[in-house]
Amino acid sequence: MATPKTISDVTLRLAHPRDATTIAHMSKRLIEVGLPWSWTPERVAMHIRHRESVVLTARVGGELAGFAIMQFSDTTAHLDLLAVDPTYERLGIGRCLVEWLEETAVTAGTFVIALEVRAANVGARWFYSRLGYRKVRLITGYYCRVENAVQMVRDLRVIRARMLPNNSFERQ
Numbered sequence: 001m002a003t004p005k006t007i008s009d010v011t012l013r014l015a016h017p018r019d020a021t022t023i024a025h026m027s028k029r030l031i032e033v034g035l036p037w038s039w040t041p042e043r044v045a046m047h048i049r050h051r052e053s054v055v056l057t058a059r060v061g062g063e064l065a066g067f068a069i070m071q072f073s074d075t076t077a078h079l080d081l082l083a084v085d086p087t088y089e090r091l092g093i094g095r096c097l098v099e100w101l102e103e104t105a106v107t108a109g110t111f112v113i114a115l116e117v118r119a120a121n122v123g124a125r126w127f128y129s130r131l132g133y134r135k136v137r138l139i140t141g142y143y144c145r146v147e148n149a150v151q152m153v154r155d156l157r158v159i160r161a162r163m164l165p166n167n168s169f170e171r172q
């Protein structure tokens with residue numbers, strides 16, 4: 001794998017059905033460690049096809065360096081999965097994936113993103129805090145009754161205000 005020199009070497013692109021197996025294996029290796037494998041290639045492929053899900057990939061020189069899966073409903077979106085290959089960590093790829101999804105959510109009229117993260121995953125909890133997500137509650141036994149989750153949310157109205165030129169909409 002070629003390490004990008006800058007974040008501009010990274011391309012964000014919607015996943016293709018042929019990415020499903022690679023994404024599923026990244027989930028198993030980087031996210032679902034120690035848990036039964038639930039994000040199988042078939043499940044990921046279903047989300048790639050589903051019109052209310054977005055499966056976003058980050059690529060470096062054609063290699064899949066990271067991905068995110070988000071499901072949309074009327075007023076909220078749920079970030080199901082996010083991972084960046086360790087080769088590419090701390091380069092801003094995770095932030096790029098999340099910010100792209102947030103802007104898409106705002107454009108779609110969705111104002112809250114919610115997610116769960118393993119309570120013991122301190123690095124990811126720091127990452128989400130850094131991006132403006134706040135802890136809502138602890139969910140006991142969320143992961144197969146063996147591990148707790150921290151639920152975090154971000155109110156996207158801040159981004160919406162930023163996307164409006166000179167807040168023109170608010171002034172009308």
Ligand SMILES: CC(C)(COP(=O)(O)OP(=O)(O)OC[C@H]1O[C@@H](n2cnc3c(N)ncnc32)[C@H](O)[C@@H]1OP(=O)(O)O)[C@@H](O)C(=O)NCCC(=O)NCCS
Pocket residue numbers: 030031080081082083084085088089090091092093094095096117118121122123124126127128130131
């Ligand atoms: C969590 C994860 C997605 C972060 O991706 P990344 O591309 O390395 O993160 P970024 O480089 O975009 O970091 C964005 C900000 O979060 C902070 N951050 C990222 N990882 C961090 C860590 N382990 N500890 C503390 N802060 C962290 C960075 O400092 C950065 O802020 P700054 O650049 O303004 O200082 C990645 O480490 C990962 O895939 N981990 C394994 C899977 C996982 O835990 N997924 C999330 C739960 S589903």
